[in-house]
Amino acid sequence: MSIPTIRKQKxxxxxxxxxxxxxxxxxxxxxxxxxxxEQLCPYDPYLQNLANAKAAPxxxxxxxxxxxxxxxxxxxxAGSRTSIFSSLILVAVITIFGTVVGVFCGWKGGWVDSLIxxxxxxxxxxxxxxxxLAAAAVLGGGIQNAMLALAAISWPKYARIARGQTMAxxxxxxxxAARLSGCNTGQIIRRHILPNIAGAILVTAMLDxxxxxxxxxxxxxxxxxxxxxxxxxxxxxxxxxxxLATHPWVPFAPGIAIFVSVTVxxxxxxxxxxxLDPHSER
Amino acid sequence: xxxxxxxxNLTKTFPKRGSREALEAVADVSFRIEPGExxxxxxxxxxxxxTVAKMITRLLPADSxxxxxxxxxxxxxxxxxxxxxxxxxxMVFQTPAESFDPRxxxxxxxxxxxxxxxxxxxxxxxxxxxxxxxxxxxxxYLMRYPHEVSGGQCQRAAIARAAVLHPALLIxxxxxxxxxxxxxxxxxxxxxxxxxxxxxxxLFISHDIALVQQFCDRVLVMDQGRMIEEGTPDEVIRAxxxxxxxxxxxxxx
Numbered sequence: 001m002s003i004p005t006i007r008k009q010k011x012x013x014x015x016x017x018x019x020x021x022x023x024x025x026x027x028x029x030x031x032x033x034x035x036x037x038e039q040l041c042p043y044d045p046y047l048q049n050l051a052n053a054k055a056a057p058x059x060x061x062x063x064x065x066x067x068x069x070x071x072x073x074x075x076x077x078a079g080s081r082t083s084i085f086s087s088l089i090l091v092a093v094i095t096i097f098g099t100v101v102g103v104f105c106g107w108k109g110g111w112v113d114s115l116i117x118x119x120x121x122x123x124x125x126x127x128x129x130x131x132x133l134a135a136a137a138v139l140g141g142g143i144q145n146a147m148l149a150l151a152a153i154s155w156p157k158y159a160r161i162a163r164g165q166t167m168a169x170x171x172x173x174x175x176x177a178a179r180l181s182g183c184n185t186g187q188i189i190r191r192h193i194l195p196n197i198a199g200a201i202l203v204t205a206m207l208d209x210x211x212x213x214x215x216x217x218x219x220x221x222x223x224x225x226x227x228x229x230x231x232x233x234x235x236x237x238x239x240x241x242x243x244l245a246t247h248p249w250v251p252f253a254p255g256i257a258i259f260v261s262v263t264v265x266x267x268x269x270x271x272x273x274x275x276l277d278p279h280s281e282r
Numbered sequence: 283x284x285x286x287x288x289x290x291n292l293t294k295t296f297p298k299r300g301s302r303e304a305l306e307a308v309a310d311v312s313f314r315i316e317p318g319e320x321x322x323x324x325x326x327x328x329x330x331x332x333t334v335a336k337m338i339t340r341l342l343p344a345d346s347x348x349x350x351x352x353x354x355x356x357x358x359x360x361x362x363x364x365x366x367x368x369x370x371x372x373m374v375f376q377t378p379a380e381s382f383d384p385r386x387x388x389x390x391x392x393x394x395x396x397x398x399x400x401x402x403x404x405x406x407x408x409x410x411x412x413x414x415x416x417x418x419x420x421x422x423y424l425m426r427y428p429h430e431v432s433g434g435q436c437q438r439a440a441i442a443r444a445a446v447l448h449p450a451l452l453i454x455x456x457x458x459x460x461x462x463x464x465x466x467x468x469x470x471x472x473x474x475x476x477x478x479x480x481x482x483x484x485l486f487i488s489h490d491i492a493l494v495q496q497f498c499d500r501v502l503v504m505d506q507g508r509m510i511e512e513g514t515p516d517e518v519i520r521a522x523x524x525x526x527x528x529x530x531x532x533x534x535x
Contacts, residue, residue, distance in 0.1 A: 173380040176341050177391070177443075180373055182365040182398035191394075195385045 016274035023268035030261055031088075034080040043071035045078035045231050054247045063253035066240055072253040078231035079254060082143060084261060087213040090147050090154075095205040097151075098158020103189060103197070105159065106166025117163070120156035128153050128215065129222075136224045143216070143232065146225035150215055154208070161204060165197035199276035206269030210262035217258055233258050284353050286451050286483045287338065287371075288314040292347035294333050294507075307333045309507040311347070315451070320477065320484040322494040322515070325504035326530065331487045334504075335455045338485070339373050340364060352450060369399060372444035376456035378436035382428035388436075389414070389424030392443040399447065410446055417442040417472055434465035438472065445476055452476075453485045458493065470497055491531055495519055503527050 033040060043061075049069030057064045063072035101120075105113040128150065135149035169175060170193070178192050217234030219225040226232035228239045233254040240250040292311045295304040308330040315321045323331050336342040338349055340359055349357045356367050372395075375381040382391050389410055396406035407424075414423055417438040428436055437457065444452055454473070458466040474497070476482055486498050494501055495515040503511040503518065505526040511518060522528045 173375050173377060174383045174391075176336075177373075177375065177381045177440075178383070178394065179341060179364075180339060180368050181391075181395035181443075182368050183394070184361070187398070192383050196383070 019271035034084040041074040043074040045074040064249040082232040094155040098155040099162045102159035102162025106163040146219040203273035209265040288350040290348040320498045322486045322498035322501040329504040330507040371451040372449040373453040374457040388439040413442040
């Protein structure tokens with residue numbers, strides 16, 4: 001094999017490291033923006049200035065202003081807190097809950113597994129939007145209730161992945177070897193099962209951050225999540241959608257924010273998947 | 283000296299998929315192994331050899347029968363009692379790479395049994411290192427992952443992991459079957475050396491009667507879950523009493 005071919009292979013093998021670092025930095029930047037949104041906003045995102053309504057993008061207002069003259073850049077930055085943090089919290093909750101349930105079912109098997117999996121089937125059978133509408137009708141609107149509705153229908157996916165992976169790993173020879181090393185069930189799950197199934201779950205979770213961000217924005221767009229004047233990307237798009245033909249930069253600003261965030265988290269998810277592949281070069 | 287392992291009337295059945303009938307994997311198997319002895323269990327695929335090994339190691343519960351390790355009954359041992367049992371008995375599996383956690387280094391996996399016995403990490407690491415060296419693996423192999431070493435090196439690490447607790451009994455379940463001839467020879471030499479130095483007793487499960495002849499003291503032939511013949515390897519090869527044993531020998535010679 002020629003040296004350039006070997007070098008090329010090495011570059012391909014190490015490609016995930018570059019992607020992981022790049023998208024990791026971008027994701028951290030997004031999270032930091034959400035965290036320090038108050039300090040980063042050039043203007044008060046709720047301050048109206050009707051004299052400067054629907055202003056086109058300029059040096060003063062990079063994303064222009066909305067119909068109340070509020071600076072769109074400030075509103076997008078302020079909205080990142082609700083949109084990104086809600087998605088992160090939601091994904092963390094469903095990942096942990098789903099994994100615990102899945103590992104328990106996969107390890108235990110029997111009627112307990114069948115019962116819990118049928119319950120998860122019921123949740124899976126609900127169309128997300130219908131469930132969110134029902135939840136909003138019962139619990140009222142608001143971002144927390146939208147998160148609750150999404151959590152209720154999203155955890156079974158994690159439970160199914162964790163269960164399937166646990167069932168496959170449970171039969172593996174190295175688990176038998178771990179038993180012979182004197183590990184009890186708790187130690188086997190903690191030291192061997194969880195690290196070996198974490199890759200699939202973590203990748204799903206990373207990819208779900210983007211999905212949840214979009215779904216929460218979608219629910220807010222329909223008026224089932226955050227309500228105006230709260231700065232949230234979905235509700236901002238809904239609030240300004242009738243300006244699409246005349247002043248497109250207004251709905252574009254939150255739209256681009258959603259697009260960029262979803263892309264960054266999805267690509268980070270893929271880089272994490274390659275990173276967690278035990279056969280990737282370390 | 284005390285018998286290392288005694289198995290009495292061991293039986294195991296598995297339910298057949300889509301049928302009410304049960305598959306008799308092991309039926310009424312009895313044998314004993316004396317200290318320092320190497321007993322071979324041979325038979326074709328599905329003859330029940332591995333099921334016997336898994337019942338002895340308590341990876342599978344026995345349906346009936348009794349298992350005694352160093353005079354103590356372990357047939358229904360559970361929980362903490364198993365930890366004590368695994369100090370006296372270890373197993374080496376057929377597929378070395380699969381017997382190691384892919385996310386842990388060989389050193390970490392080998393030290394796990396010591397740590398589970400309450401030995402400190404530093405002490406465990408030095409003991410594992412010593413055994414790796416004895417098994418022909420230099421220090422750097424401690425930090426390697428299972429997919430970073432060859433089958434033979436991985437099996438050496440597996441033997442080191444099994445021997446690190448200095449067990450009285452080592453069960454070798456087709457431990458050389460997945461390796462090529464030269465590596466197989468090296469592994470057998472390593473096992474002979476350990477047996478000589480540590481006085482270990484082996485239960486050597488294999489389908490290769492020629493290999494058994496050069497390595498084991500006594501042989502049991504299994505067919506369809508039953509023990510059909512017993513004797514020294516020479517006796518069994520020269521004068522097989524059962525038709526199945528004859529076929530098994532003819533297939534190799």
